Amino acid sequence: MATRRNKASRKPARKSRQRRATIENIADVPWREFPEHFGGALSKPLVMPETKGSIHLDHRISCYQPMAYVAPHTHKVQEQVYHVLEGEGTMEIAGKRRIVRRHDVIFIPPGIEHAIYNSGLTDLVFIVVTSPTSDDESTD
Numbered sequence: 030m031a032t033r034r035n036k037a038s039r040k041p042a043r044k045s046r047q048r049r050a051t052i053e054n055i056a057d058v059p060w061r062e063f064p065e066h067f068g069g070a071l072s073k074p075l076v077m078p079e080t081k082g083s084i085h086l087d088h089r090i091s092c093y094q095p096m097a098y099v100a101p102h103t104h105k106v107q108e109q110v111y112h113v114l115e116g117e118g119t120m121e122i123a124g125k126r127r128i129v130r131r132h133d134v135i136f137i138p139p140g141i142e143h144a145i146y147n148s149g150l151t152d153l154v155f156i157v158v159t160s161p162t163s164d165d166e167s168t169d
Contacts, residue, residue, distance in 0.1 A: 048082040055090060065102060069094030070147075078162050087159040093118065093147040101144040104137075107164050111135040112156040117149035 147153040
């Protein structure tokens with residue numbers, strides 16, 4: 030006979046939000062400067078819980094003006110992929126810096142301090158995909 034899970038051990042239900050498939054042109058999404066992003070480090074939140082009700086993915090396109098950057102930081106449980114589309118910058122991973130440019134793909138596992146800087150002469154444009162959407166260790 031199957032046993033039922035104790036009600037106390039169940040995780041709280043996620044806030045329900047109507048989720049549906051969407052198509053949206055990137056031009057229709059406004060630019061935002063997220064916390065700890067400086068000097069014209071702008072992003073368009075394309076798919077994230079607040080915009081699409083996504084559960085597992087946060088997908089953004091970012092455009093950093095010359096000298097813009099995100100401060101060094103670490104994620105507890107989130108993985109990130111950066112895909113450089115245009116420009117040139119500096120990626121700092123665990124204290125080591127490396128030049129990144131068009132078509133470079135960077136993978137950052139949880140627990141690794143990282144930052145990205147536009148060290149070039151033109152805008153640095155890249156996609157960032159983060160999973161899970163929350164860095165709270167208690168979420169799935």
